[in-house]
Amino acid sequence: MNSLAEIERRTIRGWLFRGLIATLFCLLVLPLGIVVATAFDASSAVVFPPTELSGRWFGELLASPTWLRSLLNSLVVATGTSALSMLVGTTAALGLRRYGGRFRGALVGLALLPLLVPGVVIGVSLLTFFSVFGLQQSYLALVLAHSLWATPLTFSVMQSSFARFDWRRHEAARDLGASRLVAFRAVVVPEVRTGLVVAALVAFIVSLQEFVMALFLSGPDTRTVPVQAWNSLRQSLDPLVSVVSTILLAAVVLLVLVGTALAGIERLATDA
Amino acid sequence: MLELDGLTVTYGDLTAVDDVSFTVAEGEFCCLLGPSGSGKSTVLRAVSGFETPAAGRIRLDGADVTERPPNERDCSMVFQDWALFPYRSVRENVEFGLKMDGVPATERDARTDEMLELVEMAGYGDSRPAQLSGGQKQRVALARSLALDPDLLLLDEPLSNLDRRLRETMQLELKRIHDRVGTTMLYVTHDQDEAFTLGERLGVMNDGRLVQLDAPETVYDDPADRFVESFLGTTNFVDCRVVDERGPTLGTPFGVDFEAPIDGAGLATGDAVVVSLRPERLSFAPAGRVGADSQAVGDGGEATVSVTTRVEETVYRGSDVRIRLSAGETTLFVEPSVASAPADGPVRAERGAVLRRVRGPMSLSDARRTRAFAALPARWRTVALLAPLLILDGVVFLVPMGYLFRLSLAERTTGGAFVEGSWSLSGYEYVAETPLVHEIFAFTMGFAVLVTALAVAVAVAYAYAAWRATGWWRTALLAGAVLSLFTTIVVKLFAVVLVFSPRGVLNDLLVGAGVLTEPLLLVDNPVGAVIAQLYIVVPYAVLAVYAVLSTLDDHLVEAARDLGADGPAVFREVVVPHARPGVAVAAVISFTWSVGAYPAPLLVGSGSEQTNAILVSQLLLAEFDWPAAAALAVVTVAVVLAALLAGLWRLDDGGELLG
Numbered sequence: 024m025n026s027l028a029e030i031e032r033r034t035i036r037g038w039l040f041r042g043l044i045a046t047l048f049c050l051l052v053l054p055l056g057i058v059v060a061t062a063f064d065a066s067s068a069v070v071f072p073p074t075e076l077s078g079r080w081f082g083e084l085l086a087s088p089t090w091l092r093s094l095l096n097s098l099v100v101a102t103g104t105s106a107l108s109m110l111v112g113t114t115a116a117l118g119l120r121r122y123g124g125r126f127r128g129a130l131v132g133l134a135l136l137p138l139l140v141p142g143v144v145i146g147v148s149l150l151t152f153f154s155v156f157g158l159q160q161s162y163l164a165l166v167l168a169h170s171l172w173a174t175p176l177t178f179s180v181m182q183s184s185f186a187r188f189d190w191r192r193h194e195a196a197r198d199l200g201a202s203r204l205v206a207f208r209a210v211v212v213p214e215v216r217t218g219l220v221v222a223a224l225v226a227f228i229v230s231l232q233e234f235v236m237a238l239f240l241s242g243p244d245t246r247t248v249p250v251q252a253w254n255s256l257r258q259s260l261d262p263l264v265s266v267v268s269t270i271l272l273a274a275v276v277l278l279v280l281v282g283t284a285l286a287g288i289e290r291l292a293t294d295a
Numbered sequence: 296m297l298e299l300d301g302l303t304v305t306y307g308d309l310t311a312v313d314d315v316s317f318t319v320a321e322g323e324f325c326c327l328l329g330p331s332g333s334g335k336s337t338v339l340r341a342v343s344g345f346e347t348p349a350a351g352r353i354r355l356d357g358a359d360v361t362e363r364p365p366n367e368r369d370c371s372m373v374f375q376d377w378a379l380f381p382y383r384s385v386r387e388n389v390e391f392g393l394k395m396d397g398v399p400a401t402e403r404d405a406r407t408d409e410m411l412e413l414v415e416m417a418g419y420g421d422s423r424p425a426q427l428s429g430g431q432k433q434r435v436a437l438a439r440s441l442a443l444d445p446d447l448l449l450l451d452e453p454l455s456n457l458d459r460r461l462r463e464t465m466q467l468e469l470k471r472i473h474d475r476v477g478t479t480m481l482y483v484t485h486d487q488d489e490a491f492t493l494g495e496r497l498g499v500m501n502d503g504r505l506v507q508l509d510a511p512e513t514v515y516d517d518p519a520d521r522f523v524e525s526f527l528g529t530t531n532f533v534d535c536r537v538v539d540e541r542g543p544t545l546g547t548p549f550g551v552d553f554e555a556p557i558d559g560a561g562l563a564t565g566d567a568v569v570v571s572l573r574p575e576r577l578s579f580a581p582a583g584r585v586g587a588d589s590q591a592v593g594d595g596g597e598a599t600v601s602v603t604t605r606v607e608e609t610v611y612r613g614s615d616v617r618i619r620l621s622a623g624e625t626t627l628f629v630e631p632s633v634a635s636a637p638a639d640g641p642v643r644a645e646r647g648a649v650l651r652r653v654r655g656p657m658s659l660s661d662a663r664r665t666r667a668f669a670a671l672p673a674r675w676r677t678v679a680l681l682a683p684l685l686i687l688d689g690v691v692f693l694v695p696m697g698y699l700f701r702l703s704l705a706e707r708t709t710g711g712a713f714v715e716g717s718w719s720l721s722g723y724e725y726v727a728e729t730p731l732v733h734e735i736f737a738f739t740m741g742f743a744v745l746v747t748a749l750a751v752a753v754a755v756a757y758a759y760a761a762w763r764a765t766g767w768w769r770t771a772l773l774a775g776a777v778l779s780l781f782t783t784i785v786v787k788l789f790a791v792v793l794v795f796s797p798r799g800v801l802n803d804l805l806v807g808a809g810v811l812t813e814p815l816l817l818v819d820n821p822v823g824a825v826i827a828q829l830y831i832v833v834p835y836a837v838l839a840v841y842a843v844l845s846t847l848d849d850h851l852v853e854a855a856r857d858l859g860a861d862g863p864a865v866f867r868e869v870v871v872p873h874a875r876p877g878v879a880v881a882a883v884i885s886f887t888w889s890v891g892a893y894p895a896p897l898l899v900g901s902g903s904e905q906t907n908a909i910l911v912s913q914l915l916l917a918e919f920d921w922p923a924a925a926a927l928a929v930v931t932v933a934v935v936l937a938a939l940l941a942g943l944w945r946l947d948d949g950g951e952l953l954g
Contacts, residue, residue, distance in 0.1 A: 033861070044760040044772070047753060051833070052775045054790035055782060057800055061793065069793065111683040118680030121673075134684055137692050139883065139939055141891020143908035144699075144928045145692070147915055151702055151925070152695035167691045174687060191378035194345055197365040198372045199392035199443065206366075209391075213382040232783035235893055239912070249785040256789060256898065268786040275781045279774070292773045293842040 055272060062265035069260040080262045084270075090263060092244075093251035094270075096162075097231055100247055103166035104173050104230035105223050111170065112177025112222060120185050134178050137171040145171065146239030153240070160242025168236045173226035180225060184218025221286045224278045231274065296321045296479045297342065297370075297447055302351035304337050311337040313503035314351070319447075319481055319496075324473050326494030327483045327505075330526065334503040335483045336375075339449050342481065343372045347673070356446055366395070370447035371440035375455060377432045379424035385411070385435050386420035392443040410438040413472060430461045437469075441476060450482045454489065466492050487527055491515070499523045524571050531572040531627050540564050549602040549622045574617070574628040696932075703925035713921045722926030732910070732927065739906045740934075742821070742896070743889035746828045750885040751878060753829070754836035758877070759870060761837075762844040773841070780834035788898050791827045792818060795899075824900030828892050835888075836881035843877030844870065883942040887935040907931045 061069045065077035084090050115134055119127065137145065149168050153159040188211060196206035212219070234249040241250050248267050255261045282291045297319040304312040312334040319325045327335040340346045342353055344365035353361045360368050371392070379388050389410055393403045411417045414434035424432055433453060440448055450469075454462045466489060473480055484490050490497050491511050498508040499519075507519035518524040521532070535545040540562050542554040547570075555570070562568070604620035604627065620627045706719035726732050761772040779787075794800045795817040802814035817823055847870065855869045871878075893908035900906075905913075907927060914924035 037862070040756075040760070044757060047757055048772060048775050051779045051830075054794045054830075055778070055786070057793050058786060058790045107687075111687050114680045114682075115684035118677050118684075122677045122681075130681065130684070133688050137688065139887050140692075140696075140932060140935065141887060141893075141908060143891050143893045143911060144932055145695075147911055147924065147928055148695040148699035149691065150915070151921065152698045155698075167687070170687060171691050174684070178684075189376070189378065191374050191376060192380055194365070195372070195374060195378035195439075196380070196391065196395075197345075198343055198370075199439065200366045200395035201391075202366055203364075205395065210380055228781045232781060232786075234784045238894075249783045252783075252785045252789070253894070253898075256785065256792075260792070264789055268789055271783055271786055275778065279777055279781060283774070288770050288773045288777065289845065292777055292838055293845050 058265060059269045059272060062262070062269040064262070067262060069262055069265055080266045084263055084266045087263065090248075090251060090267060093246050093248045094267075096241070096245050097247040097249075099162055100165045100169060100237075100245075101227045101230035103162065104169040105227040107166060108170040108173035108177045108226040109219070109223050111174045112226075113181045113219070115174075115178050116181035116185055119182070135175045138175045142172075142233075142235030143239075146236040149236070150239045159240060160245055162245055164240045165237060165245060165247070166230075168240055169230040169233050170226075172233060172236075173229045176225045176229060177222040180218055180222040181215070184215040184222075187218075188214050217285050221282050221291065224282050228275055228278050231271065296323070296356060297481065298352075298354040299338070299342070300352045300354070302338065302341060302353065303349045304334070304341050304346050305349045310503050312341065312348075315500075315503075315505045316351075317498060317505060317508050319479055322477050322479055324470075324480045324482065324493060324495045325498065326490040326496070327481065327498045327500055328487060328490040328494075328526075329485065329500035331485055333500040335485075335500045336451050338500070339372065339451050339481065339483050342368075342447070343370055343449055344368050369445055370449055371443055371445040372449040372451060373436050373440050373453045375452045377424075377436040377453070379432055379435060379439070381424050383424075384420065385416065385422050385424070385427070388424065388435055389438045389442050391439065396443065406442055410442045413441065413475070414438045414468075429457050430465060433457065433465060434468075437472070441472075441478065444478075446479065448478045448480045450480060452484055453482075455484070455486070462489070469493060499526065501526070521569065521571075529574060529628060531574060531577075533570045533572060533625060533627075535568045535570050537562050537564050537566045537568060545570065547602075548625045549604075551602055572627065574630040575615075577627070577629040699925050700929055702921050703929045705922045705925075707920055707922045719922070722922035722924075723930075725920075725923040726926050726930055735905050735907060735910050738821075739890060739892070739908075739931075742824065742828070742892065742906065743886050746825055746832065746889040746892075747882055747885040749825070749829055750832045750836045751882050753833050754840045754881045755871075755874065755878060757833075757837045758840035758844055758874070759866065761841055762847070762870075776834045776837045776841070779830075780838060784831055784894050787830050788827055788894060791823070791830055791899055795823065795826060818899045820901045821896075824892070824896040827895035827899045828889055831895060832885045832888050835884050839880040839884060840874055840877040843874050843880075847873045879942045883939055886938050890931060890935055890938075 060073055062080060063076050063078065064073035065075040065079050115130075119130060122130075145168065149164065150159050153161075153164050158164050192210050192214075193206050196210045197203065201209060231247075232249065233247075234253065237247045237250050238253065241247060246254075248271060252264050252267055255264050279291070299318070300316050302312055302315045303310065315334075315338060327338060329335045337346055341348050342355075344360070344363060344367075348361060351361075352359055355369060380391065383391070386407055390403050390407045393406060398406070407420075408417070411420060414437050416431060416434050416438065419427065419431065419435075424435065427435065436453065454465050457465060470493060482490075482493055484493075494511055496508060497511045497514045499506045499514060499522075501522045507514055507523050509517075514523065515527060518527065524530060525532075533547060535547050538544045538546040538552050543562050544552050545555050545568060546552045602622050604622040606618055607621050607626070608619040610617045610619075615630050618629050620629060702713060703722045704718055704720070705713040705715075705722070706717035707721045707725065708714050757772070757776070761769055761776070764772055792799065796802070797814040797816060797818075799818075801817070802811070805811045806814055817826065851869055851873075852865055855865050860868060891908050892906050893912065896906050897909055908931070911924045911928050911931070914920045914927065
């Protein structure tokens with residue numbers, strides 16, 4: 024039988040654990056909130072808590088061609104990455120769906136390996152390699168590099184989407200006269216639509232937030248927001264960094280919300 | 296109508312269908328019967344075009360369709376689980392094939408109505424498949440296939456997911472529909488009652504071979520081999536011996552001889568013969584009342600054997616009763632109707648039994664042929680689908696990494712990047728011989744190990760809490776991790792500076808509250824680098840562990856609790872062992888990314904303590920010493936790969952980590 028002291032000990036332990044997790048959660052999320060708060064201060068220093076609320080620095084950002092350029096660059100690169108990694112990840116997931124041959128492990132490994140190589144090393148190898156062709160600092164270089172990291176994610180999201188699909192339905196459509204492609208569009212796509220959207224969002228976000236490779240591969244014309252923010256941070260604490268950080272965070276929150284609404288947080292957390 | 300000629304289908308070394316030949320006549324209802332794995336469904340899939348035969352031809356209406364894709368064959372399949380399109384209404388399902396055929400809308404509508412009427416689903420056109428019962432889905436699947444008016448309708452165990460009563464209703468329904476539309480049907484089932492109810496002809500398959508194809512009565516009365524005989528229901532196999540080859544007369548283990556109503560050609564006195572006595576054809580009566588009322592049954596045999604037996608056991612099975620009798624050393628089953636079941640006591644099992652000579656032993660798989668030419672198109676399709684991945688990873692990852700490796704073997708120069716075309720180990724010599732590099736390397740490794748240990752500990756606790764939490768608290772914990780995961784490193788570092796720097800939020804709070812007199816130095820030193828790096832890798836580690844934990848079956852935990860485990864014990868004994876692959880992934884990710892740590896130590900670490908990655912970029916961008924930078928990068932990657940392989944090896948099953 025449990026003594027009272029035992030129950031008490033267990034309760035204390037339970038609350039200690041909860042306290043620890045709550046602290047971790049706060050450490051994870053609150054600093055981001057502080058960044059957002061500093062964006063709304065009127066002074067030209069980065070201060071928390073804000074002394075005087077103002078949207079002044081958002082206006083300043085819109086007046087800065089450098090920052091606008093980097094926002095545009097980020098959007099271009101993220102869109103390109105999303106498109107390319109969707110193509111590669113989806114086809115690879117389809118190709119590996121029925122392939123059980125002896126290279127399966129190697130192929131899955133190859134798809135995931137770039138995620139496990141430090142970004143600096145990939146950045147350096149791409150910088151030296153692309154400079155042979157004069158491609159360093161181009162959009163293409165950034166899209167290719169980001170796709171290297173986004174593809175493993177689109178691949179695994181699509182792989183689990185296709186695993187959920189009952190492929191007899193594809194066969195049924197083929198049996199009823201649909202060609203392979205028509206059957207895919209008519210029967211498979213509607214059922215994996217959620218997976219497709221989530222994969223595209225994840226790829227977009229990965230590109231939007233990637234920094235290390237972009238640092239090596241972007242030039243003055245192709246600098247993305249994180250690189251621009253980094254350059255500012257290296258010099259001083261600039262309120263504009265707070266503002267772009269807030270914009271980046273808002274974009275991520277928005278995309279995560281869309282993903283959660285479509286697929287649920289559970290799937291977003293486990294698939295990617 | 297349908298003609299199969301030597302059809303053989305193989306999966307690697309396994310021969311699923313072995314040299315099967317038969318024809319189905321126009322308008323016929325033909326059943327293929329066999330146990331699971333006998334190849335009957337594979338025959339169907341080959342006819343519909345989903346399996347490419349390794350050998351043999353398939354002809355439909357005289358035309359060879361062996362190489363044609365499924366969408367160009369005039370046959371249609373009803374799938375076992377019906378395979379209705381969930382995102383389409385019943386009507387859209389039924390008209391799908393017509394649409395693919397380019398049938399105009401008005402005609403399509405009329406045909407769809409007709410089909411829904413035929414299967415008695417007229418009022419359900421706008422329903423979704425999910426709203427229908429199993430029997431209704433079955434009807435819709437049938438209508439969908441029949442709408443195309445196919446030459447041949449293939450049915451792959453379409454009733455096996457229905458309960459028994461519904462199944463029997465649907466069997467009659469199918470018969471009615473077949474009578475009405477007259478479409479040729481090839482029906483696959485493992486249920487002999489179904490096959491006998493439906494089939495005008497019956498094919499029995501075993502082990503990839505078609506053992507017998509005949510009218511149901513023939514299959515039942517004159518089975519081709521012992522397998523067929525045993526598959527059609529429980530029977531009594533009795534070992535007999537030929538006593539006299541004329542007749543022939545067989546000696547039974549019951550101590551009686553009888554003249555068997557079989558063709559005795561090829562039998563010699565003394566041969567062993569297995570005889571099947573079907574339980575439902577054995578008549579029996581109390582021992583005193585055996586008279587001359589015995590009738591001849593089956594095969595036209597005249598044999599009458601009377602054996603005195605003893606009732607051992609009586610099992611009531613609803614409409615009939617099974618009685619186990621012992622006769623000498625042997626046991627016999629009989630299945631009279633309940634009404635005629637005798638009371639206990641000595642009885643005589645009487646003749647009536649069709650005593651059949653069974654032709655040969657249970658078939659065993661013999662040497663198998665495998666031919667694998669037909670797999671080609673599928674293989675090329677796979678290659679085409681994998682090509683983008685191979686190209687991307689090849690061009691943007693493998694080749695550049697190879698180029699980096701080549702650079703690491705070029706000769707170093709001062710001022711220029713490297714000496715083109717030169718081969719030298721000078722880059723590696725620099726790494727091996729420079730004390731500063733050793734120092735940085737040691738710091739990097741220590742840093743990575745520390746961050747990994749902390750990240751894994753935090754990740755396990757956090758993921759476990761998220762897994763145990765319910766409702767909004769779980770959502771909040773997961774959302775926090777996902778949000779952090781998707782936040783750019785730069786913003787995170789900025790946040791770390793704002794919170795942890797001497798004039799940051801944390802120190803302000805602590806000093807303001809009087810806890811500290813002097814602010815803590817948490818940035819611009821290794822502590823800052825560790826905090827920042829943790830901030831970067833923890834969400835990845837958390838989600839890696841959580842992804843594995845989320846596959847843990849709640850019943851396991853309930854069972855452990857039921858057996859007396861408390862919270863910590865459940866965590867220790869059930870959760871941790873299950874989470875191990877996730878923990879390994881978390882450790883590998885944390886370690887590899889920390890070995891390559893760059894922005895965190897650069898921005899919030901101290902200026903003097905560098906990591907490998909910082910040194911690499913400095914050598915490359917500031918000193919233009921490409922071979923040295925490349926050599927250091929190669930060595931760093933080697934360490935990462937070694938850690939990865941160690942992780943794979945520790946998991947035994949590396950697939951888990953890759954999956």
